[in-house]
Amino acid sequence: MTKGKLKKMLPGGNTSQGFYSYYDNIIRPDANRIFIIKGGPGVGKSTLMRSIGETMLDMGYDVEFHCCSSDNGSLDGVCIPEIGVAMLDGTAPHVVDPKNPGAVDEIVHLGDFWDETLLRQNKPAILETNRRVGRCFQMAYFALKEAKVIRDEWESYITEAVDFTRVNEVTLQISEEIFSAVKPDFTRPPKARHLFASAITPDGSVNYHDTILQDTRKLYTIKGEPGSGKAALLAKLAAQAASLGLDTEQYHCSLVPQNIDVLVLPRLSVAIANLSAPVYFDPNCLPNLEVSKEINLSAFLDTEALNNFADEITGCRTRFEAAFNRAVKRLNQAKTEHDLMESYYAPAMNFHDINAKKEQLLARVIRYAEENASDPFPE
Structure with missing residues (x-):
């Protein structure tokens, strides 16, 4: 079998x-x-x-x-x-x-x-450990919220330097390559499934692209600085797929969950993935996956405009990394406390x-x- x-x-x-x-x-x-x-x-x-x-x-x-x-x-x-x-x-x-x-x-x-009797014997320890778990998560989410604010500032500097005409041109080019031969299907509403392909975990950033893309044959990879247009590009392609009646799998950003990081079109065996940091995935690990196009939206940035904010961008990178790492540290502490709580339950099972x-x-x-x-x- x-x-x-x-x-x-x-x-x-x-x-x-x-x-x-x-x-x-x-x-x-x-x-x-x-x-x-x-x-x-x-x-x-x-x-x-x-x-x-x-x-x-x-x-x-x-x-x-x-x-x-x-x-x-x-x-x-x-x-x-x-x-x-x-x-x-x-x-x-x-x-x-x-x-x-x-x-x-x-x-x-x-x-x-x-065994309720055994658990009640550890009631004070369980309550205190549970409190510490909740507090660690709270601090982790404070750090991630801070990271998002820093990222918003970072994006503001990049967006000012983006040549959106060129971004729109490459979006149209990808769209034509993917959808030009698609016959629209209006016999039923298209299905969109929303999940995460990557996560911010106690071990840092992890992703499962290798399993999510195992049935994909063509991959378009998108990279670029925050604010360079990646999220908008993926959103436009998802909307166009829906307009043609195509089902989609939409895997969202681990920091900003409304943004799409990976768009999979099962009927076409095509995917478009944002592979910017902190996500790392080597498409070569899947032998049947062909990288049709690699797009780096940072190539469409005005260097002179970027130089006006060079110090600010460097500061954002440093502060973002510090906030992100602090969040991971707190998640790791929450995991340690959770493991301790498990040690109270396991003997009672x-x-x-x-x-x-x-x-x-x-x-x-x-x-x-x-x-x-x-x-x-x-x-």
Whole structure:
């Protein structure tokens, strides 16, 4: 049996606006079954979801791992698109409650398998650790908000030096190359799926471009200084794709979640990606991926205008890096505190019974696989 394909992305992120969620895009509300996994830290939610996902991969099903932006080794969800089944971590900060209880959504509460007496013995330590986790996240978000303000200042200097006529010309050129042969499809509304391809994590900036682009054949890479027009270019291409009836996968910026960083057009096997720092991705890691064009929008900057703000731009770079690194440091501290909190919960868990529950869930997922084969984003 051929093993299925694994795709990784992030449904939520640590951003300049705090924790930002695209959880509603993991799977459609009218899926076959959505298991919402509840329970405290260290009770086995991520391990349960990963185990079931890996089993389905081995059975030949394509599986999506929705990774956690606050814990590089954990999952926030698992989706099996072909059968319309997903498992979601329903605890804070990504609180998920049933929208269609029973018909689609079902809560699986791993708190049924903990020893309350043991947990109550550690109540003061748990409360204090939880407070410190929250405080670390608060400080991380302060730093990311500061980084965004610095970036806005930085962008103001760059924007003043941009030759937008040339930016518009290259946007039109890319658009013609991608869409000129596309026959519009107005038989149904186009679908747009919104997630993150990269994240600001306790380990710094990470991305999953290597799995997101594994089925892409042509890639357009965009680079440039903040304010050089990257976000606007990607937004225009996304709008044009929608106007032609094309479905899109839109992966958003980890700092400014409204901006698109990666636009994937599955029907065309084409993607456009902003590969400016702090995102690093080498397209050569995917042998079937052809880089059709590399565009550096910084080439359209007026050097004389830039020189007028050289000191200010250098200062912005330095201050932005300091704020960004401070945010990562606080996220790392939050992860350390969270690990400590897990150490209070893990000894109170009956993992034998949790494993039995996992096997029951797996049996049900396999049954859905045998009985149903549907798109989680149906027509």
